[in-house]
Amino acid sequence: MTDLSRRRFLKASGVAATAGAALMGTGFANAQEPSPPGATTLPYPREGIAKAGGLKVDVPMPFNYPDPESFCQIIKTGRPVPGGVGPDGDIVAFSTQCTHNGCPLSYDKVARTFKCGCHFSIFDPEMRGQMVDGQATENLPRILLEHDTKDDTLYAVAVEGLIYGRQCNLL
Ligand code: FES
The missing domain is CATH 1.20.5 (Single alpha-helices involved in coiled-coils or other helix-helix interfaces)
Known part of the structure; x- marks a missing residue:
């Protein structure tokens, strides 16, 4: 050199x-x-939404989760279903904003499905909110539930799937 x-x-x-x-x-x-695990995510709230014993078969009850702008329904199907909670494993909950364009869904007791009046999409609450017909291409977001056997309270604890119109479930 x-x-x-x-x-x-x-x-x-x-x-x-x-x-x-x-x-x-x-x-x-x-x-x-590396960033600490979970540093960029927010925890879902744990909210009591109903008593299991107070629900009637095929009579959905509305609630809001994870915030007041998100419309959901909890329903007791009367027979054990995938993802069902409660003493009979028959209680499930979903976002009730259609995954196509966000129209409100209504429950059809005869067909036992959630239906959209805008473009006629149909979702099956007994099959984890699966889209079975219509314009929608996504299943209904499921509201994950926990049942406290001590006082019979049903808690919403998380959302599985993206609520219509959002980039993130937690605003
Ligand atoms: S908004 Fe529900 S099918 Fe179009």
Whole structure:
């Protein structure tokens, strides 16, 4: 190595070392470390919405979750269903904004389905909110429930699926 190239090398090394020390002082040196798990997500609220013993078969009860702008219904189907909770495993809940264009859904007791009056999509609450007909291409978002056997309270604890019109369920 010639004197000139050695001088250039030492000069460049010094610049790099100085820059590294400066970055460590500002905290940028740690920028490559991973974020703590869950740092960018918000927890869903745990909200009591009904008593299991107070629900009647095929009579849905409206509630709002995870915030007042999100319309949902809880329903007792009268027979065990996938994802059902409560003493009989027959209680489920869903967002009742149609996944096509957000129209409100109504429950049809005869067909035992949620129906949309706008473009006639149909969803099956006994099959985890599966879309069975119509313009919608997504199933209904499920409201995940927990049943407290001590006092018979049903709690909404999370949403599975994206509520219509939102980029995130929690606003
Ligand atoms: S808004 Fe429900 S089918 Fe179009």
